[in-house]
Amino acid sequence: MPEYLVKENALADFFRELTQDRRLLTPQGQGENCRLEETDPSKVSLEYTNTHKSPKECFFPQTEKLLAFSKEADKPHPNEYRDLGDKAVATVIFGLRPCDARGLCVADKVFQNDRFTDPYWKGKYEKTLKIGLACLNPSPQCFCAAMGGSPFGEAGLDVLAYPRDKGLGLKTLTEAGEALIKTTKAEPGDLKSEIADLEKKAIEAQGPIDHFVAINERKIMELYKAPHWPTTAEPCLGCGVCTFFCPTCHCFDIQDEANERGGIRMRNWDTCMSALFTQHGSGHNPRPSKTERIRQRFMHKLKYIPIKQDGVRGCTGCGRCVVMCPANIDIRSVAALMAQTQAS
Amino acid sequence: MNNPYLPYPVRIADIVVDSPDKSLRTFKFEFLDPEDENRFAYLPGQFAELSVPGQGEIPIGIASSPTEKGYVLFTVNRVGQVSSFLHNMKPGDIMGIRGPLGHPYPVDTLKGKNIVIIASGFAVTTLRATVVWLLHPDNRSNYGRITFVYGARSPGHLLFREDWEAWQKRDDIDVFVAIYKPVDGWTGKVGFVPAVLQEICPPAENTAAIICGPPIAIKTTQPVLFEAGYKPENIIMSLENRMKCGLGICGRCNVGPEYVCKDGPVFTLAQLNELPPEY
Numbered sequence: 244m245p246e247y248l249v250k251e252n253a254l255a256d257f258f259r260e261l262t263q264d265r266r267l268l269t270p271q272g273q274g275e276n277c278r279l280e281e282t283d284p285s286k287v288s289l290e291y292t293n294t295h296k297s298p299k300e301c302f303f304p305q306t307e308k309l310l311a312f313s314k315e316a317d318k319p320h321p322n323e324y325r326d327l328g329d330k331a332v333a334t335v336i337f338g339l340r341p342c343d344a345r346g347l348c349v350a351d352k353v354f355q356n357d358r359f360t361d362p363y364w365k366g367k368y369e370k371t372l373k374i375g376l377a378c379l380n381p382s383p384q385c386f387c388a389a390m391g392g393s394p395f396g397e398a399g400l401d402v403l404a405y406p407r408d409k410g411l412g413l414k415t416l417t418e419a420g421e422a423l424i425k426t427t428k429a430e431p432g433d434l435k436s437e438i439a440d441l442e443k444k445a446i447e448a449q450g451p452i453d454h455f456v457a458i459n460e461r462k463i464m465e466l467y468k469a470p471h472w473p474t475t476a477e478p479c480l481g482c483g484v485c486t487f488f489c490p491t492c493h494c495f496d497i498q499d500e501a502n503e504r505g506g507i508r509m510r511n512w513d514t515c516m517s518a519l520f521t522q523h524g525s526g527h528n529p530r531p532s533k534t535e536r537i538r539q540r541f542m543h544k545l546k547y548i549p550i551k552q553d554g555v556r557g558c559t560g561c562g563r564c565v566v567m568c569p570a571n572i573d574i575r576s577v578a579a580l581m582a583q584t585q586a587s
Numbered sequence: 588m589n590n591p592y593l594p595y596p597v598r599i600a601d602i603v604v605d606s607p608d609k610s611l612r613t614f615k616f617e618f619l620d621p622e623d624e625n626r627f628a629y630l631p632g633q634f635a636e637l638s639v640p641g642q643g644e645i646p647i648g649i650a651s652s653p654t655e656k657g658y659v660l661f662t663v664n665r666v667g668q669v670s671s672f673l674h675n676m677k678p679g680d681i682m683g684i685r686g687p688l689g690h691p692y693p694v695d696t697l698k699g700k701n702i703v704i705i706a707s708g709f710a711v712t713t714l715r716a717t718v719v720w721l722l723h724p725d726n727r728s729n730y731g732r733i734t735f736v737y738g739a740r741s742p743g744h745l746l747f748r749e750d751w752e753a754w755q756k757r758d759d760i761d762v763f764v765a766i767y768k769p770v771d772g773w774t775g776k777v778g779f780v781p782a783v784l785q786e787i788c789p790p791a792e793n794t795a796a797i798i799c800g801p802p803i804a805i806k807t808t809q810p811v812l813f814e815a816g817y818k819p820e821n822i823i824m825s826l827e828n829r830m831k832c833g834l835g836i837c838g839r840c841n842v843g844p845e846y847v848c849k850d851g852p853v854f855t856l857a858q859l860n861e862l863p864p865e866y
Contacts, residue, residue, distance in 0.1 A: 356836070
């Protein structure tokens with residue numbers, strides 16, 4: 244797929260052209276206020292590190308209504324659930340960081356798995372074109388390269404952009420992305436060697452990289468039985484903030500909310516850090532203490548998801564859990580311990 | 588697009604109280620739209636989410652066999668919010684069922700083999716479905732010798748009495764039903780399931796075992812099978828974990844990389860030996 248240029252003075256027009264028949268979401272605000280918001284094409288910013296929360300909420304909101312039912316006997320179909328449908332609107336997101344786009348890819352393979360398709364996720368996901376913004380200067384929290392990604396990673400994106408002379412360089416990655424850029428006045432240009440050069444520098448800026456490859460070579464039960472888990476879990480408060488901020492965490496609870504006339508069935512984000520998450524009706528709990536729960540979280544990210552997704556990890560190195568954890572649990576340290584596990 | 592979260596509307600056709608303490612009830616459901624019965628095409632060993640408006644959903648094994656037309660059966664133990672509410676519902680009430688979910692027992696790959704079916708307590712439900720399915724004239728000739736071992740606390744806790752009493756009279760299945768402690772008037776076997784199995788265990792050659800029961804029963808049954816020469820790949824089990832979606836998405840029922848709902852609930856012991864014991 245080819246590359247394109249957008250000059251500084253053409254940027255506002257470029258964003259206007261992108262949004263002719265779809266809404267535009269871009270990161271707005273700084274620090275903890277940085278979030279994806281519907282944006283006026285003249286107010287797109289390239290000056291942000293990353294959104295505070297991951298972009299998964301665009302497709303998998305923290306709370307989402309799924310079904311509804313009426314209990315009124317004189318109305319049609321009492322006590323029968325009906326689909327509330329999905330109100331997805333055509334959208335283009337500009338400015339996804341490559342780590343987060345990769346996270347969406349991992350979640351997409353769960354929501355659209357080998358047996359079932361989640362219609363609420365799919366409706367929104369497939370109506371959204373995704374333009375990434377590559378990272379020229381990774382922040383101190385970033386470690387995408389260690390997890391197999393790149394500051395110029397392409398997974399999950401239709402177009403990859405990067406800041407260039409106060410304008411943009413663009414590389415289209417899918418047919419939909421190519422078609423979208425063709426609707427704009429972006430000029431064709433050969434940026435291959437420039438992109439390769441910038442990617443190399445951005446990876447080097449992340450410092451010496453340990454890919455923790457030994458984790459891939461160990462068996463599930465070797466990692467599971469490793470002696471470090473109780474000490475790894477010791478500082479954990481079980482707050483679940485790591486899971487809520489994670490771009491690949493996809494767990495949810497389903498609840499009915501009703502009064503005497505009717506109600507809805509909804510889903511809400513849930514967390515494997517909670518004891519109730521796995522507790523059976525009998526009281527039996529397969530993950531009764533935080534040692535099992537912490538082990539589940541890291542095994543899921545670094546072992547279980549790679550087994551199910553052709554080696555792609557469930558951690559994309561966005562660094563949010565490292566920054567947000569009140570107990571300073573760092574997935575890089577845990578990955579290092581897992582990589583030291585001996586073969587049995 | 589087909590929405591896998593949307594239950595089929597059903598009517599409660601009948602409710603049978605199955606245990607003296609009333610903790611078990613078997614529900615017979617009929618689909619409001621007869622076409623839904625065809626859409627709900629299932630095999631023994633699969634489960635479904637029983638969906639009670641305003642209360643929520645519970646994953647329950649299907650106790651009927653697809654060879655039984657016009658209805659589906661589920662035996663529900665009263666433990667939590669949904670099951671307690673369900674126990675107080677009445678025939679004629681409308682609710683939902685969503686499924687079928689999970690994989691069935693591997694009835695295809697078991698063709699040509701002898702099968703020993705081992706049930707403890709009310710986990711007998713999907714095994715009752717399996718026996719009904721295997722004994723159906725369309726299927727019986729595809730399998731070798733069939734043995735059914737079933738134990739429960741007391742005669743009152745034995746489910747589906749009419750079924751196994753009828754099977755006892757047949758000559759194409761060996762039926763061994765036991766209670767754990769002797770009771771006046773009980774003339775059948777007495778003892779825990781592993782002990783009964785030890786007495787009558789069919790030879791392992793060309794034979795697969797299907798076990799369903801509480802964890803302690805599964806755990807104590809395995810050594811008996813090992814002793815008789817059964818290999819882990821021929822010991823088939825059905826797991827339970829807390830579930831919500833049933834679709835491999837909501838995340839809570841995993842055993843290692845496998846979701847009990849989507850990838851199970853049926854696993855061989857050989858598979859489980861490679862996985863964390865988180866069930």
